[in-house]
Amino acid sequence: MKVLIVGANGTLGKAVAAELGARHNVVGASRSSGDVHVDLRDAASVETMFRELGQVDAVICAAGKVPFAPLAELNEAKYLEGLQDKLLGQIRLVSAGTPHVRDGGSFTLITGILTEQPILSGAVASTVNGAVEAFVRAAAIELPRGIRINVVSPTVLTEAMHAYAPYFRGFEPVSAARAAMAFARSVEGRQTGQVYKIW
Amino acid sequence: MKVLIVGANGTLGKAVAAELGARHNVVGASRSSGDVHVDLRDAASVETMFRELGQVDAVICAAGKVPFAPLAELNEAKYLEGLQDKLLGQIRLVSAGTPHVRDGGSFTLITGILTEQPILSGAVASTVNGAVEAFVRAAAIELPRGIRINVVSPTVLTEAMHAYAPYFRGFEPVSAARAAMAFARSVEGRQTGQVYKIW
Numbered sequence: 001m002k003v004l005i006v007g008a009n010g011t012l013g014k015a016v017a018a019e020l021g022a023r024h025n026v027v028g029a030s031r032s033s034g035d036v037h038v039d040l041r042d043a044a045s046v047e048t049m050f051r052e053l054g055q056v057d058a059v060i061c062a063a064g065k066v067p068f069a070p071l072a073e074l075n076e077a078k079y080l081e082g083l084q085d086k087l088l089g090q091i092r093l094v095s096a097g098t099p100h101v102r103d104g105g106s107f108t109l110i111t112g113i114l115t116e117q118p119i120l121s122g123a124v125a126s127t128v129n130g131a132v133e134a135f136v137r138a139a140a141i142e143l144p145r146g147i148r149i150n151v152v153s154p155t156v157l158t159e160a161m162h163a164y165a166p167y168f169r170g171f172e173p174v175s176a177a178r179a180a181m182a183f184a185r186s187v188e189g190r191q192t193g194q195v196y197k198i199w
Numbered sequence: 200m201k202v203l204i205v206g207a208n209g210t211l212g213k214a215v216a217a218e219l220g221a222r223h224n225v226v227g228a229s230r231s232s233g234d235v236h237v238d239l240r241d242a243a244s245v246e247t248m249f250r251e252l253g254q255v256d257a258v259i260c261a262a263g264k265v266p267f268a269p270l271a272e273l274n275e276a277k278y279l280e281g282l283q284d285k286l287l288g289q290i291r292l293v294s295a296g297t298p299h300v301r302d303g304g305s306f307t308l309i310t311g312i313l314t315e316q317p318i319l320s321g322a323v324a325s326t327v328n329g330a331v332e333a334f335v336r337a338a339a340i341e342l343p344r345g346i347r348i349n350v351v352s353p354t355v356l357t358e359a360m361h362a363y364a365p366y367f368r369g370f371e372p373v374s375a376a377r378a379a380m381a382f383a384r385s386v387e388g389r390q391t392g393q394v395y396k397i398w
Contacts, residue, residue: 043275071341074294076242076287083282087326088275095273118337118392127286130333131326138317138325142270193317 002027002056003187006093007063008034011159012110015176016062016183024187027053030063040064040089043096050100057105058187059097061090064110066125068167074123082124086110087131094139098147106148108186109136113155113199119167129153133195140193148192154179155199174198201226201255202386205292206262207233210358211309214375215261215382223386226252229262239263239288245295256304257386258296260289263309265324267366273322281323285309286330293338297346305347307385308335312354312398318366328352332394339392347391353378354398373397 001024007013008028017026028034029049038049040063064086067078090109097107111129114122136151143149156164158173182196200223206212207227216225227233228248237248239262263285266277289308296306313321314328335350342348355363357372381395 071338072297072343076291079287079290083330087330088278091278091326092275098271114337115333116336118333118340120341123334123337123341126333126337127290127330131282131286131330134314134317134325134329135322137315138313138322139270141317142319142322144271 001025001058001187003058003060004029004053004056004097005060005062006030006038006040007061007110010062011157012154012176012179013062015180016060019177019180019184020060020187024058027056040092041084043092046092046096050096053100055100055102056097057102058108059093059101059106060108060183060187061093061110062183064089064128066128068121068125070121071123079124079127082128083131086128087135090132091135094149098143101147104146104148106150106187106192107139107143108183109149109151111151111153111195113153113171113197115153117171117199121167136195137193143192148186148190150186150191150194150196152179152182152186152196152198154182172199200224200257200386202257202259203228203252203255203296204259204261205229205237205239206260206309209261210356211353211375211378212261214379215259218376218379218383219259219386223256226255239291240283242291242295245291249295249299252299254299254301255296256301257307258292258300258305259307259382259386260292260309261382263288263327265327267320267324269320270322278323278326281327282330285327286334289331290334293348297342300346303345303347305349305386305391306338306342307382308348308350310350310352310394312352312370312396314352316370316398320366335394336392342391347385347389349385349390349393349395351378351381351385351395351397353381371398
């Protein structure tokens with residue numbers, strides 16, 4: 001299979017590339033490095049990437065940023081920043097990518113535990129993750145040609161605990177390698193509309 | 200209690216006003232009628248409403264529009280239209296309303312069954328509902344002074360079946376009066392961060 005991984009240079013993206021690269025032809029994309037460049041905030045950039053890439057069997061997203069701030073300090077610009085990046089960025093990937101995905105191929109998006117288990121200063125992250133997961137359930141029943149879509153929701157990654165531990169006290173971290181397995185489950189399995197919770 | 204109901208003239212809003220009006224002082228708000236006027240798409244309009252209203256014990260939202268269209272026909276403008284109205288509109292209500300809600304008071308927002316059970320042409324609705332429900336869980340742990348926040352997720356309303364039946368085949372409708380009870384559970388109970396599913 002030809003597998004596109006957006007965010008291939010991040011902690012999770014590298015683990016997904018290692019997991020799937022053992023069996024498949026992996027193409028890595030990111031904003032400023034990797035095999036191809038893409039900025040998910042820019043629809044034209046996403047379309048250009050797919051035109052250059054040709055047909056793929058699987059599209060994986062391991063990228064998406066959201067701002068963190070106390071609820072009382074959040075304004076509309078902060079919500080829109082997160083929505084434009086991690087929600088609409090992933091939706092752009094699905095919209096522009098669908099014509100380039102082979103019959104029965106798949107999209108696998110990314111959210112995180114904050115959809116269900118909130119932390120202080122994480123309201124934008126929760127909001128955006130909740131949107132992505134519901135989008136995946138809805139898109140799953142409308143994608144053409146047997147194309148599937150799932151989303152992986154990991155808890156905090158072990159590799160990120162040096163930076164995030166104060167925000168995730170009491171959360172049991174998982175390794176990026178373990179979270180990466182769920183992407184293989186989505187790509188190489190046959191399910192659709194699923195949220196794979198890695199926690 | 201003084202209870203603000205935004206969307207008081209809709210099918211659900213009227214039922215909520217009937218349920219809570221029996222025991223409380225209900226103030227109805229809507230875009231073009233009711234006791235006060237408000238447009239949730241406009242932050243200044245929401246702030247003006249609260250300044251005129253003074254302190255309240257409960258804020259209820261029974262309003263929020265999203266566009267319906269096949270997945271393949273959705274563009275970024277359509278997603279933003281739904282996000283600006285039903286998601287950011289309700290977030291504006293919480294942000295601007297918090298200083299005006301008494302200690303231990305409550306917000307009760309609205310989503311719908313499409314968060315979990317998608318229908319054809321409902322991807323924006325699902326996406327927006329998922330965002331609102333996750334926002335509510337996150338905001339619940341950060342609101343000050345014991346202020347609570349919950350969300351009511353009804354299935355299709357019996358009163359709306361004349362228009363929506365073709366989209367909701369096999370969905371068992373509930374009456375607006377039954378959905379309205381969940382708003383009373385939120386306002387008069389003590390729970391927070393809950394999604395009350397009326398289906």
